[in-house]
Amino acid sequence: MAITTSSPADLERYALGLAERARAAARALALATTAAKDTWLGVLADRLRRDADGLLAVNRKDIEAAPAFGVTAAETDRLRLDRQRIEAMAAALEQVRALADPVGECLETVQRPSGLTIDKIRVPLGVVFFIYESRPNVTTDAAALCVKSGNAVILRGGKEAAHTNRALGEVIAAALRETRLPGDAVQLVAVPDHAVIDHLLRLDRHIDLAIPRGGEALIRRVTAAARMPVMKHYQGICHVYVHADADPDMARSIVRNAKCQRPGVCNAAESLLVDRAIAARFLPGMIAELRAAGVEVRGCPETARLAHEVVPATEQDFATEYLDLKMSVRVVDDLNQAVEHIARYGSAHTDAIVTQSTDAAREFTRRVDSAAVMVNASTRLHDGGEFGLGAEIGISTDKFHARGPCGLRELTSYKYVVHGSGQVRG
Amino acid sequence: MAITTSSPADLERYALGLAERARAAARALALATTAAKDTWLGVLADRLRRDADGLLAVNRKDIEAAPAFGVTAAETDRLRLDRQRIEAMAAALEQVRALADPVGECLETVQRPSGLTIDKIRVPLGVVFFIYESRPNVTTDAAALCVKSGNAVILRGGKEAAHTNRALGEVIAAALRETRLPGDAVQLVAVPDHAVIDHLLRLDRHIDLAIPRGGEALIRRVTAAARMPVMKHYQGICHVYVHADADPDMARSIVRNAKCQRPGVCNAAESLLVDRAIAARFLPGMIAELRAAGVEVRGCPETARLAHEVVPATEQDFATEYLDLKMSVRVVDDLNQAVEHIARYGSAHTDAIVTQSTDAAREFTRRVDSAAVMVNASTRLHDGGEFGLGAEIGISTDKFHARGPCGLRELTSYKYVVHGSGQVRG
Numbered sequence: 009m010a011i012t013t014s015s016p017a018d019l020e021r022y023a024l025g026l027a028e029r030a031r032a033a034a035r036a037l038a039l040a041t042t043a044a045k046d047t048w049l050g051v052l053a054d055r056l057r058r059d060a061d062g063l064l065a066v067n068r069k070d071i072e073a074a075p076a077f078g079v080t081a082a083e084t085d086r087l088r089l090d091r092q093r094i095e096a097m098a099a100a101l102e103q104v105r106a107l108a109d110p111v112g113e114c115l116e117t118v119q120r121p122s123g124l125t126i127d128k129i130r131v132p133l134g135v136v137f138f139i140y141e142s143r144p145n146v147t148t149d150a151a152a153l154c155v156k157s158g159n160a161v162i163l164r165g166g167k168e169a170a171h172t173n174r175a176l177g178e179v180i181a182a183a184l185r186e187t188r189l190p191g192d193a194v195q196l197v198a199v200p201d202h203a204v205i206d207h208l209l210r211l212d213r214h215i216d217l218a219i220p221r222g223g224e225a226l227i228r229r230v231t232a233a234a235r236m237p238v239m240k241h242y243q244g245i246c247h248v249y250v251h252a253d254a255d256p257d258m259a260r261s262i263v264r265n266a267k268c269q270r271p272g273v274c275n276a277a278e279s280l281l282v283d284r285a286i287a288a289r290f291l292p293g294m295i296a297e298l299r300a301a302g303v304e305v306r307g308c309p310e311t312a313r314l315a316h317e318v319v320p321a322t323e324q325d326f327a328t329e330y331l332d333l334k335m336s337v338r339v340v341d342d343l344n345q346a347v348e349h350i351a352r353y354g355s356a357h358t359d360a361i362v363t364q365s366t367d368a369a370r371e372f373t374r375r376v377d378s379a380a381v382m383v384n385a386s387t388r389l390h391d392g393g394e395f396g397l398g399a400e401i402g403i404s405t406d407k408f409h410a411r412g413p414c415g416l417r418e419l420t421s422y423k424y425v426v427h428g429s430g431q432v433r434g
Numbered sequence: 435m436a437i438t439t440s441s442p443a444d445l446e447r448y449a450l451g452l453a454e455r456a457r458a459a460a461r462a463l464a465l466a467t468t469a470a471k472d473t474w475l476g477v478l479a480d481r482l483r484r485d486a487d488g489l490l491a492v493n494r495k496d497i498e499a500a501p502a503f504g505v506t507a508a509e510t511d512r513l514r515l516d517r518q519r520i521e522a523m524a525a526a527l528e529q530v531r532a533l534a535d536p537v538g539e540c541l542e543t544v545q546r547p548s549g550l551t552i553d554k555i556r557v558p559l560g561v562v563f564f565i566y567e568s569r570p571n572v573t574t575d576a577a578a579l580c581v582k583s584g585n586a587v588i589l590r591g592g593k594e595a596a597h598t599n600r601a602l603g604e605v606i607a608a609a610l611r612e613t614r615l616p617g618d619a620v621q622l623v624a625v626p627d628h629a630v631i632d633h634l635l636r637l638d639r640h641i642d643l644a645i646p647r648g649g650e651a652l653i654r655r656v657t658a659a660a661r662m663p664v665m666k667h668y669q670g671i672c673h674v675y676v677h678a679d680a681d682p683d684m685a686r687s688i689v690r691n692a693k694c695q696r697p698g699v700c701n702a703a704e705s706l707l708v709d710r711a712i713a714a715r716f717l718p719g720m721i722a723e724l725r726a727a728g729v730e731v732r733g734c735p736e737t738a739r740l741a742h743e744v745v746p747a748t749e750q751d752f753a754t755e756y757l758d759l760k761m762s763v764r765v766v767d768d769l770n771q772a773v774e775h776i777a778r779y780g781s782a783h784t785d786a787i788v789t790q791s792t793d794a795a796r797e798f799t800r801r802v803d804s805a806a807v808m809v810n811a812s813t814r815l816h817d818g819g820e821f822g823l824g825a826e827i828g829i830s831t832d833k834f835h836a837r838g839p840c841g842l843r844e845l846t847s848y849k850y851v852v853h854g855s856g857q858v859r860g
Contacts, residue, residue, distance in 0.1 A: 124815065212657075379849060384853065
């Protein structure tokens, strides 16, 4: 850890060493059996439970040092381990163990007139560089998802979790040794210097994918510096659109859930759009209900006319991810205006329509190009677990490679395996 | 074209205008019917044939100006249009028309215990920025593949083809108008200044994918500057490995085809690896045959002992994509050494084994992680057409998103369309 005084050349060598060891480990890990990877997951879960006391003691050092990093009380709470959280981390590993191994799956087989047989086979991406913020469970979750999908991973957690992550790294390494998987399959960046991140982001020869998980500033910095592809999780400016033909009770329940059930996450709703035809009937009760749940409502002029204590919404409100008990509300002419609003202000993450009209649902799902388009369901249901994909390393807001929840399959590529009997090109 | 004296701010505005218009066109094009896109392809093919005289006249201006750009004779030949080449361009459009439209395809449907139905639906990527070098047919091929897959495209061809590309752009625009597809679905960058490319590569809000097609320097420059994902087509350092159990006649035929049939392309073989057990029997005849076909052989010391007129191979030879009638040759101990050699010197493009042993074939295909791994077939068969994928916009050397031949499907993403009956998150 105390290599803060290293020269720039030392840091560059350190980054290159990490990346080269990861590449070598990835080559071996790509050939590891499902049984070997699953055994490792089980051993790691057991070791976490067994080493709980030691982990809690180390975690206290981070908690004590947190104020010096300017960490808020909420962030300190996320950083804190207790027995229940360690048990949850172990259980999450066992859940990944229960998922199907994607590696080696044959995605397609084609027989060509030439006599060639072409199999499209799922393979790991190779080496993943994962840069994240403070919660310790992310360390074990990311290691589990990467290794189960056959990828080596370089983990770079937040400085404020350095002691805890180092201890978790030792437990992970011990489990790799015990199960004879490559020891460099999971490596932690042990140097806090940001220059190491920048060096790693240039090593596209050795690293196949960078995943920044954190605030928008982190993602933008990584995207600008990275030579390899980046899996991005930008903000969710998610909408619920209540269509004229909505069931009002269903609409109220969905809006309340989408806004209030957990307002600080990316698939929580930030904006409510309501058709003019039902606004006078629907909005006063809806807004009273949101206000009773502690939500500050920022509305368009028409919304303000229909309900009490509505803060006038600015243009900026409709483009804001509050991540808080705040909601922007707009009355729209019709489905077309709702779709245009979402295209203009949304972030293509999750958008929902509430309607009993199959025509309106079809038009909305066809025209709204978001990672998930929901009909008569809460935006909060856009989630790897709810979708049945298992644990996720994030929800991609990109359209390239993977979109929406990213689990084991989304951490893979494929190769073509071609069998012939002497075919050449004419 | 003559905006070379524009101010930096003008160029930035010009780039932003291109990107914004492309984004708007992409939204409309994503909803275009297959019939509309296919009609456009047919109309465009007809117009190319009808306007052939005009296109040939314009093309002559580029041919005449070519020496001033320092263009070689071979490059000038690639730049040249004739009636046969225009007919081939039109026929290629009709081939794309015959391919299935990937947009709207349902990739998967999941019924969840919660009652949610989740459809994974193929959608276009959005806006593609395609940067390429001189051959005029690439202009119409790229436009056809992007539009058929529902993507708007911004085309930036080489300066030396400026007149021809502008004329092709006008034909494409006329066909879009005639068939009422968005006129900005295909736009050409009309300003030669490189600053426009750099501006476009920063506009990740409007452009979803950059595809540089050309030399390695171009690809590296685009990758370093781009904020959006880049589909890369790096070099092919392709190997043929002749295993001890190979059929010698088949091996000779495959090596000859892989090296000589078209040496200047990425899936031509650059390196021959031969098992020590058969080297003395196989190599002298093989090398004599290659030399008779005009190939310069650069071999390891053992190769040099077994055959005449072998140039000693340096370390650099094994890491070189000759794209020429040259071949590096190495005698290896066994399959393991062949696989290690390929991992060290190869570019993960296309690698082949020739063997009658199913065990050896299985081991090779499992351990070699290249976009295509061939058993008893020429590396030259790694191609979208040979694989039955139809026309391709390139062969990806990336593992992220698409690998190997990239056709219509590889220019798409997907979205999740979720139908419920009021489900919320508990």
